[in-house]
Amino acid sequence: MSVADFMTTDLVTIRPETRINDAVDLMKKHDIHRLPVVDNGKLVGLVTEGIIQRALPSEATSLSVYEVNYLLNKTTVDEIMEKDVRTIKSSSVLEEAIYQMRKNNIGVLPVVDDGHLTGIITNNDIFDAFLNVAAYGNGGTSVTVHVPAQEIGFLAKVSEALASHKYNILSLFVVKQGDAKAIELHVDSEDETGVKNALKQAGLEE
Template identity: 55%
Template sequence: MSVADYMTRQLVVAHPKTTVSVAVELMKQNQIHRLPVMANNRMVGLITHGIIQRALPSQATSLSVYETTYLLTKTTVDQIMETQVQTVTANAQLETAIAKLRRYDIGVLPVVDGEAVVGIITTNDILDAFLNIAGYGQPGSVTRVVVHHDHVGVIFKLGQVLTAHDLSIQTLMVVNRPDAKVIELHVNSEQVAPVNQVLRAAGFELEPVTGER
């Protein structure tokens, strides 16, 4: 899973001398919360809804709404933008982007190819990626196989057992717990009973599944 698989490619950008009021309108029109700031085809900063909020005068000040609006129309994004911008490459693994978002406690990473900005990936994109990987929304049911003592060939054996009975899976995920691994299989709802039956018969331990998918 690479960043390129899940990043947003259609960029909406600001220029250094774009006013904050225009930047806010761009975000509103495109239902986004951040804009790369570009100059001469090179990213020079990032402006976000949070940065703008922090730059606004406090409600405790005596500025009127009209004075605040005036400030927004006169302030340009290069005066308040973040210039030390964390980025990620398009061919990086998705896990690398997630780790970077966590490490720097941020919600967005511009995606670069050399010096060119080719996309942007956000925490919402990461969540969408997880739903896609998990097969969420597809008709089906979940079977969980508990492996207390991990060893080479467990997943291969699972595949052998299901293939021998002409049963298939939609997606497969592995959850690492402190004391075990759980192999989560998403299968066709009509096949969940025979899948569970043949796996138990082959000696696999199954965990009860509750809750909606």
């Protein structure tokens, strides 16, 4: 899976000279939480709800509501935006996007190809990708099979056990559990008992 498979390409962007109030209005209108800042097709910054919140005067300020609104109307996003923006290529594997988000404690990565902004991928896109790969919501049965250490051809054994009973695998994950491994399966049948019996008859341990 690549970033291109799950990134958002229908982008709402702003220019550096956009006023903060206008940026806030755009976020509300499109129900989004961040805006890439683009100048001549190039990504030059990123504005998020958190950045705007930190730019607002604190509750302890002596400014009136009128003065705050005046300030936000005069301030442009290039004065508060994050300029050192981490990006990723659309051809990158999804795991790289997850790694970068976790490593840098961020929830969004603008997608930049050949110097131009082509998309954006967020933690919500990552969640959607996981649900898609896991075939969640497609019905069926989820089961876990424990993997014996160093057994060659174990996946083929699991597949054959299910196929012999006319069950198809919708998704499959190999999960580490300490020093051991387990296979998380999603099978295209609501007959949970039948699926488990098929595995048990093949000598596969749940």
